[in-house]
Each structure stands twice: as C-alpha cells, then as structure tokens.
Amino acid sequence: MSTYLKTGLLLFLFWMTSCVTEDDIYLTETVEPNPDAGVAVQDFMWKAMNFWYFWQAEVDNLADDRFPNTSQGSRDYTQFLLSEGDDPGKFFDKQLLFDEDRFSFYNDDYVELTQALSGISKSNGMEFGLVRVPESNDLVGYVRYIVPNSDAATKTIRRGDLFTGVNGTTLTDSNYLDLLFGSSATYTLNMANVVDGKVVSNGEEVTLTKQDNLQENPIFLDEIIETGGKKIAYLVYNGFTNEFDEQLNDVFGRFKSGGVTDLVLDLRYNPGGSVNTSRLLSSMIYGTNTKDVFLKARYNEKYQKILEDRNTDVQEYFAAKTGSGTPINSLKLKKVYVLTTQSSASASELVINGLEPYMDVVQIGEKTRGKNEFSVTMVDDRDNNYLYSPKRVNKIASDNRWAIQPLLGRNENADGFSDYTAGLEPDITLREDLSNLGNFGDLNEPLLAKAIREITGTATAKTDFSVALPMETVTSSKLHTPMGDTMYVTDIPIVW
Template identity: 60%
Template sequence: MQQPTTWGTLLLMSLFFLSCSKDKELVIPGTVSPNADADVPVQDFMWKAMNFWYFWQEEVPDLADDRFVNTPEGRDAYTAFLQSEEDPGQFFDNKLLFTEDRFSYYNPDYRELTNALAGISRSNGLEFGLVGVANSESVFGYVRYIVPNSDAAGKDINRGDIFSGVNGTPLTRSNFRELLFGEEATYTLNMATLVNNVVVPNDFEVTLTKEEALSENPVFLSKSFEIGGASIGYLMYNQFTNEYDNDLYNAVQNLKASGITDLVLDLRYNPGGSVNTTRLLGSMIYDTNPENLFLRKRYNAKVQDELEDSQLEVYFTDRLGGRTIESLGLDQVYVLTSAASASASELLINCLEPYIDVVHIGDVTRGKNEFSTTLVDDRTNSYLYTPSRVNQINPENQWAIQPLLGRNENADGFFDYTDGLTPDIPLKEDLANLGILGEANEPLLARAIQEITGATGKRSTHVEIPIDPLSNSKQFKILGERMVDDTNYGTQ
C-alpha cells in the first residue's frame, strides 16, 4: 500500500532553483488544503514559510516535514493547528520558534519592516542606553548620540546627559518598555545628574516627540587626524543600511583622498543590518578581489542540500552599483565596539579576520551570528520579499516575518560567537567620561590612537563608572539587532 505523502516531501519534490543573479527564481509550491488558506491565511503563510526556510526547522516538532500528512484527516489536523492561536503573532511566537531563537520576529505590515531596513523609522532621534542600578529595580538612561534633523536635535539634550524618569514616573526594570517604547508619540524625560557617582534626579525636563518616517543616515561621523606622524581616519557607522551605501563609499573615499594610513571604525552603536552592505564595507577596507571568499552561508539541512557552492559563497566585490570600488587596501583596521555592537557589525569583524589584523577595542559584542530575510505571502516567489513584486503579495495578508535562516561563517570556517566577540583591548564606556564622539580625546578613540602611534603610558585608561547596559533604544526598533541577508535576494 502506498504511504501518505507528507507536505515536507512534496516541498522537496518541488523545483528548487536559486541563482546568484538578480533574476533568481526559487519555487516552493503550495501544498496545503485551500480551506486552510481561507480560514487562517496568515498562520498558513507563516507555517509554510517557516517549514522551508527556518534555520531550526528540524528542532521544532510542529514544523517537521511529517507533522501533517496530506490526507483529509491530516489537512483537518493542520487547519485545527493553525486555528489554535487566533492572534498570528502569538502563533508565530508560541508554535513556530525554537527555544534558543532570540531574534526572529514579525510585523503585521510588511511596509513597516521594509522601511526599517531602509533606515526609516518612527523616532524622536534620541539614541540612548539603559542601565540597571545594582541590587535595585531602578533604571536610568544616558544619551549616546542625537540623530541630526530630528526632534531631539532641536532640544536641550546632548550626549552624556542622564535621565531617570518619564512623565514624572521613575524608570524601573518593569516599566521602561512601556514608558519609553509604547504607543505614545510624546513623552517628557525627567533628567538627572551624577553626584558622587550616584544618579540623582534634578528638576530639568526635556519633552520629545517621535516623528513618522524619520530617516537616519548611518554614516554619522567621518574625519581624519594627523597625530604622532600617523594619518588616522575615523568613521562612525551606526547601521548597515543599504539605502546609504553610496554615502558610506563617499565617506571612505574622502578618507582615502586625505591619505590615511590607518582606520578606526566605530561600530559601538551599530546593531547590524544588511549583509551585502557588510560585504561592500569589507571590500572598501581590505580588497576588491572577487576571488577572495567573504563568507559562506549555512542554512538548515533541507535548504543547504539543494544549493551549490556558488549559491552559498559570497565574495568580496569590486562593484557598488555602477561604480568601481577603490579599496583602502589596509592590512590592519581598528574597530571600536560595545555590548550593543551586533549582527552585521560582528560579521564584518569575523569576515575580515582571515585577511587582515583586526584590532578589536571596547566591550564584548552582542553575539548575534544568525542572518534573516523578509518573508511575505508571495507564494509564487517562495515567500521572498522582492520590491518589484509587491503587487503579488496576497492582498488579504500583509504580514511579514523575519525569521533566522542560517549562520554565516568566514573564510576560515568560523561562525561560533553566540557569546559575543571578545576584544583584544577591553575598554568599556565610562558614564563619568563619555567624551565627545570624533574628538581625539574621546576615551575609546583615544585608546585606538594610542595603539596606532605607540604612545603607550601617556594616557590613563581607568574607567570610573563602567557602563554595563541593560538595553538601548535601537533594540526596540523594528530592525533591532538583525542581520539581513540581501546578498542574493530579498531586500536588495
């Protein structure tokens, strides 16, 4: 007697074609009863997309290829499973995610997600860290930087300022999410001052309003220094956002034109983003030889087995759109990090390591070594979000999911840094002395300059109040700490 065909088997029997060209096609045909689609289209889309693409698909029993057989009884069981959670978000979180997954997420509107990938968000322009007071429920915030041309840019608030409450309510571990990242567009920060290294509220207040569609250029600072006979370039880059690749390249070229011999790359507030932009920046720093491997992708076994090496390997590049990349050609780079440096920031460090000396200065990074892509209900395009196909997305389902698809390993095969990348020169930021970004005496930049010039012993590296952040403003943005694989498909 013939055995029932499982939906997973049907998926594997489908045509699977993935090319590295822009005209790539990858086909995963639908295999589930139309009744399931009609009753719960969002959950149906989520299950099918996750069953194929999810990195931990084999580890989640409800995503198993043989979980639901393609029989009338099996289809009924599948429909009942989809209906077990009325809220699609709860269905995604409770039924489809692996317990070790810290970063997969969803959004009811794919447009909000894709805007975030382009650096557009609802924000007041205040970027801050949050610190929990030891042996206490209390929390306070400190300003990291202000986004230019934002609401905060026009207010009396600056890097290093401290706040301990919102709308008259003291911040705690249990309320800071609601107070700072809730639906209210406007809030008032209750400011504070350091007194004998203790955060003490004062009477000063700053009212800020979140703006819709605020666009942040991640190329925050770019300048050069002539110090101790060295020509040092400094670049603060705050998100791997592919919409600003040309701005990034222009900044690097300006540094090259100034004749720099050393580069300090500041990624301490960079939570990640585009994998392709990471490859571009690596090429700008090191070399543009397209025969040098930048990374190799590791998907789940089902996807991995179907792909050729040419579809898994990503190389350095000599092209940015229609432009030829002129690399800095460095054999050493100094990278500044914090505990908020994540995802594509860590990927850049890891993928440059086999080729050049990466001098890592700062704090242990976040440990986000998985990549994702945006999946939508475009079933003839294998659920992959493609800008030119937005009219093909199911009009009855505008949800998007951003699941982890795999991990990237460098040319040496290393990828295991879930505990973060440990710096060569440990140095936490100092709440008592954050310094001015881009100034030669700012503590982390000063330490890099000291390493470059060999001026050891001339500067104290004592940290009076080391910052161990509880959270930060970027963690609660839609893109958050994500590494988005756009090297072959999706958001490019």
C-alpha cells in the same frame, strides 16, 4: 531574476506539490477555516518557516510529516493554525520558533518593517541605552547620540546626558517599555547628573515627540585625525543601511585621497543590517580581490542539500564595485581598529569576523552581542517563495500585510569560523563610562583615545583610562525598533 533564485523556486514548488498526495486529499477530513481568525496569516508563516527556517529540523511543529495535508481546509492543520486563537504573532512565537532562537521576529505591517530596514522609523531622534542601578530594579537612561534633523536635534539634549524618569515616574525594569516605547508619541524625560559617584535627578526636563518617517543616515561622523605622525581615518557608522552605500563609498574616497595610514571604525552602537553592505564596507577596508572569500553561508539541512545537489556556490566574495556599479574606494589596509560594545551586533560582527582571515583586526571596547545568523524578510507572496521583493508588492496577498524575519542560516568566514554566539571578545577591554562618555571625534573620548594610543604608540592627551561608573547596558532604543539587531539578506541564495 537570478538563475540561482529561479532554481530555488522551481525546486521549492516541486517539493511543495510532492508533499501532498491524492490519498492525503481524499482521506483527510476537512473543515472550513474561520476567515476572521487570520488563518491565512498562520498558513503563510508555517509554510515559509517549514521550508526556510534554519532550525526547521529541530522544531517538531515544522516537520515535513507533521501534517498529511497542509491545505487550509485540512482539519488537523487548520486546528493547529488556530492553536493560539486569532493571534498570528503568538502563534509564530510559541509554535514555530526553536528554543535557542533569540532573533527571529514578526511584524504585522511589512511596510513598517521594510522601511525600518532602510533606516526609516517613527522616532524622536534620541538614541539611548538603559543601565541598571546596582542592587535595584531602577534604570538610568543615557543618551548615545542625537539623529540630525530630528525633534531631539532641536532640544537641549546631547550625548552623555542622563535621565532617571519619564513623565515624573522613575524608570524601572517593569515600566520602561510603557514609558519609553508605548503608544504615546510624546514623553518628558526627567534629567539627572552624576553626584559623588551616584546618578541623581537634577530637576530638569526635556520633552520629545516622535515624528513619522524619520530616516537616519548611518554615517554619523567621518573625519581624518592627524596626530603622532599618522593620518587616522575615523568613522562612526551606526547601521548597515544599503540605501547609503554610495555615500559610504564616497567617504572612503575622501579617506583614500587624504592619504590615511590607519582606520578606526566605530561600531559601538551599530546593531547590524544588510549583509551586502557589510561586504562592501569590508572591501573598502581590506581590498577588492573578487576571488577572496568574504563569507560562506550555511542554510538548513533541506535547502543546503538542494544547493549542494545543484553545485550552487554559497560563498560570497569581496567586491570590486558597489551595487550601482561604482568602483570600490579601498584603503587596502593590513590592520584596522574596531570600537565595540554589547550593542555591536549582526552585520557589525560579520565585518570583524569576515576580515579576520585577511588582516589584523584590533577590537577595542566590550564583547559584542553575539548574533551570527542572517535573516530575510518574508511576506505572503507565494509565487515568489515568500521572499519579499520591492518590485512585487502588488503580488503580496492584499488581505495579509504581516511579515516575518526568520533566521535562515549562519555565516562562516573564509576560515570556516562562525562560533560567536556568546559574542566576539575584544583584544583590549574598555567599558564606556557613564560619568564620561565623551564626544565622538574628541581625542579625549576614552575609546577613540585608546585606539589612537595603540596606533601611534605614544601618549595621547588622555592618560587615565580608569572607569568611574562602568555600565552594563540592559537594552537600547534600537533594539525596540523593527530593525532590532538584524543581519539580513535581500536575495537567496547569496545573490545580492
């Protein structure tokens, strides 16, 4: 365990014990909690949020003086824990969250959550977005990409395909959750085409089945494009999953040995993930000077004060090696081109923001989602300050599998900038076209073609960048997984 983490744990234990006095214990009425009501789950949630939550000071229910006694036998405290009955999820959402918090969440099974953060989930392998039909409640689905080795990879469905219904029912904003994200593992898509500027059913069907433990490799495509006297590295990267850091470094090794002059980083469908992986990727792009600040973390007032009192460094620097000790393959570029959409979030935005002070970041596409806070997985491991560790799963309360993923802080770049809750605006705006998504790596694919034109300064095969059916995505498949649009850390404070 790191020195920083030990210090944090000791201070936390001191703080927890100092909050309750003997007078509190003897003067507060007690009542035995109902063991069937899940009070232990709510108790874990409250205590973890009371100490770690970024907006702890803004939530009255999380105030340090909210309860004179926070033992599970305290009448007032226990009644509060039962305020939403035996529903810990409802308790978390209604009693503990700050009004402006869009991203903290819970999961009733920490195994499912931690697997999702590793890119493992129950999925049919079709990643898609949903857009709204103008002046209607109807939705249209469009296929973003197909995960290799999945059920969808064996079917006649590909990027750019459209669907308007599921199991014969037209998709709407009131039924898509049940139809696409319900309990059924199998569903049939009712496919469609664009005809005269409108999306209409074509009578074709595709049946897909979700499979357990499908792991997605976030490195979807990597290649070197030679055009206009340039060698352009192109990387489609769909998730910051630290289990694939070594493969990512290998890709940049191939880019480096291939003598690339430029990089197009495609993050348009990347919802985020590991903060450390974003640091490593940024180092592969910019450089490995470990004295250059990549980010500065800001925690809640309580924990920030502890860190400042102990002169703890909350800055994270560019990396020279991966977590396994492999030297970083860095391109040491002065400019990078990043493709984004509304689905580019969290760690994707962190890469853009973290690189901005050091190089020219040319953002092409749409404004990003706007998630500048980081989170951590917390479980009922009270001796480890509620922080999840895969090495301590036998220490997690055996009768409590719940996990929470609360926002802990906000990441600033080296210039101190972190104010992008409304999203990062592109330098070159270009929406995706529902009638012409194109294929990844194809020089006629609109966003890639635009980037190549910017790099080479010459005309490309594609000359018309008008958008026939511009789309504004309502939601996407990845937002409905435990992964969501998460930017997570694996240790506190900033010890990866």
